[in-house]
Amino acid sequence: MSLLAFCEWLAATEGSTALRESLFMYPLVESTHVMFLLLFVGLTVMWDVRLLGFAFTGVPVSEMNNRLLPWVRIGFGVMVITGVLLFYGIPVRTYQSVWFRGKVIFLILAMINIWYFHWRVEPTVATWDKDARLPWVARRAGLASLILWALIIVFGRFIAYNWFDCDIQPQSAFVNWFAGCVVPPQ
Amino acid sequence: MLLPFFQWCESLWLGQFVVNSNWLFPVIEAVHLLALSVLGGAVLVVDLRLLGLGLKGQSPSELWRAARPWMIGALAMMIATGLLLFLSEPIKLYYSDSFWVKITTLPIAIAFAFTIRSRTTQDIVRNTARRQMLVGALSIALWVVVAAAGRWIGFS
Numbered sequence: 001m002s003l004l005a006f007c008e009w010l011a012a013t014e015g016s017t018a019l020r021e022s023l024f025m026y027p028l029v030e031s032t033h034v035m036f037l038l039l040f041v042g043l044t045v046m047w048d049v050r051l052l053g054f055a056f057t058g059v060p061v062s063e064m065n066n067r068l069l070p071w072v073r074i075g076f077g078v079m080v081i082t083g084v085l086l087f088y089g090i091p092v093r094t095y096q097s098v099w100f101r102g103k104v105i106f107l108i109l110a111m112i113n114i115w116y117f118h119w120r121v122e123p124t125v126a127t128w129d130k131d132a133r134l135p136w137v138a139r140r141a142g143l144a145s146l147i148l149w150a151l152i153i154v155f156g157r158f159i160a161y162n163w164f165d166c167d168i169q170p171q172s173a174f175v176n177w178f179a180g181c182v183v184p185p186q
Numbered sequence: 187m188l189l190p191f192f193q194w195c196e197s198l199w200l201g202q203f204v205v206n207s208n209w210l211f212p213v214i215e216a217v218h219l220l221a222l223s224v225l226g227g228a229v230l231v232v233d234l235r236l237l238g239l240g241l242k243g244q245s246p247s248e249l250w251r252a253a254r255p256w257m258i259g260a261l262a263m264m265i266a267t268g269l270l271l272f273l274s275e276p277i278k279l280y281y282s283d284s285f286w287v288k289i290t291t292l293p294i295a296i297a298f299a300f301t302i303r304s305r306t307t308q309d310i311v312r313n314t315a316r317r318q319m320l321v322g323a324l325s326i327a328l329w330v331v332v333a334a335a336g337r338w339i340g341f342s
Contacts, residue, residue, distance in 0.1 A: 027341040034337050035330065037219070038226025046227040049256070056252045063243045071230075071240060153223060154216045161212055 004180065007091040019089035026089055033082040040075025041149050043068050051142030057132035062125055096179045098164045103155040110148040117141040192280040201273030211274055218267040222333065225260035228253040229299070229329055232307065236322030238315065246307035246318065261296065282342050288335035295328035 001009075010016055019025055050056040050064050087094050094100045121137050128134055164171060166181035176183055195201065204210045232250050234240030241249060272279060279285040306313050306321040 027338070031334055031337045034219075035333060037223050038329070038333060039230060041223040042225070042227030042230055044227070045224050046231050046253070046256075055256060056249075058248060058252070059241060059244055063241060067241050067243070071234065149223075150220055153219055157216045157219055158212060163208070 004092070004095065004182075007095040010088065010091040016088050016091060019085065026086075029082050029085045029089070033079060033086060036075050036078040036082070037153065040072060040079050041153065043072050043075065044145060044149060047072070048142040048146045051134060051138050052146075053133050053139065060129045061134070061138070062129050065122065065125070093165065094159060096166045096181060097159050098175055098179045099155045099158040099161075101178060101180075103152055103159070106148050106151045106155065110145065110152065113141060113144045113148060117145075189280060192276040195273055195276035198273055200270065201276065204270055204274035211271070214267045214270050218264060218271065221260045221263035221267065224256055225264060226329070226333075228257035228260060229325065232303075233322040233325045236303075236306065236318040236325070238319060245309055247309055250304065250307040257299070279339065282339050284335045284338040284342055288332055288339065291328060291331045291335065295325070295332050298325060298328060 011020075019029075046056065047064050047068055050059060050061065056064070087100075117138075121141055124135075128138070162168060164175045164179060166176070166179055166183075169181075169183060171179075171181065175181070204214065231240065231253050232246065235242070235244065235246045235249050303321050303325050306318055
């Protein structure tokens with residue numbers, strides 16, 4: 001089964017239909033998704049600006065890690081759950097959205113950045129924990145995080161707009177390819 | 187009573203400029219959302235601390251001093267982009283309950299942050315832990331109402 005066929009099957013399920021057609025559930029899930037942006041991305045940004053040395057330079061990096069991480073995790077958990085629900089409600093259009101696909105790519109890059117920070121940067125934290133100006137590897141992780149989450153927010157917001165939807169043709173060859181549109185031959 | 191004012195806003199070229207573009211409204215909206223994230227972080231770092239959570243190794247006053255420029259910067263960006271969004275659809279907003287909830291809660295939240303909440307972060311004896319927790323919870327509640335009502339404008 002192709003991913004598109006899977007999304008079409010998903011769209012036909014009872015739960016997906018109910019979520020899509022309900023007057024309040026979809027907006028409610030979407031609002032929750034946005035609200036937890038404040039917690040998740042908000043605290044991540046504060047963490048990043050600490051890594052970059054722009055603010056909170058008096059706070060040890062290990063304290064940012066230990067005391068903020070639980071809250072960031074809660075925020076991330078809710079974002080993932082509500083995000084999956086939003087996809088579940090509108091699977092086919094979202095799957096074929098250039099913005100959604102771009103967002104997924106940036107999400108993967110953000111996960112790699114977190115993985116890199118955790119396994120390659122954090123182990124040496126003891127040697128620069130209280131420095132205002134951190135080593136380049138740490139600053140780089142903060143900068144990458146800031147840029148990636150900003151892109152993820154913008155691309156996520158743009159999913160709502162139909163500029164590049166498959167059912168609006170003609171689109172450029174790149175859009176049709178990147179969105180995986182099934183375009184009948186002319 | 188306020189309707190003529192909103193109608194006048196609707197006639198301004200700046201709003202029309204936004205309306206007549208396919209891209210401007212979404213782009214401004216996205217910047218509004220980016221600034222919201224920064225605002226959320228700057229607010230929550232302090233509020234969590236007032237609640238006795240988060241960065242417990244720091245004093246609330248230090249955290250507030252560090253977070254304040256980010257909060258002010260994010261607020262300035264939110265108001266600037268919010269004004270552009272408003273000017274692009276004032277009459278729709280005039281009839282939106284969510285807009286009125288947001289626009290009345292917002293000044294309260296801002297005033298609260300820079301007066302009572304600001305004072306509560308200072309390390310004075312009368313700022314008991316219970317008082318700080320109350321202020322932190324109230325601050326979060328206010329901003330949640332502002333943000334949720336703001337999002338809900340788009341659904342009405």
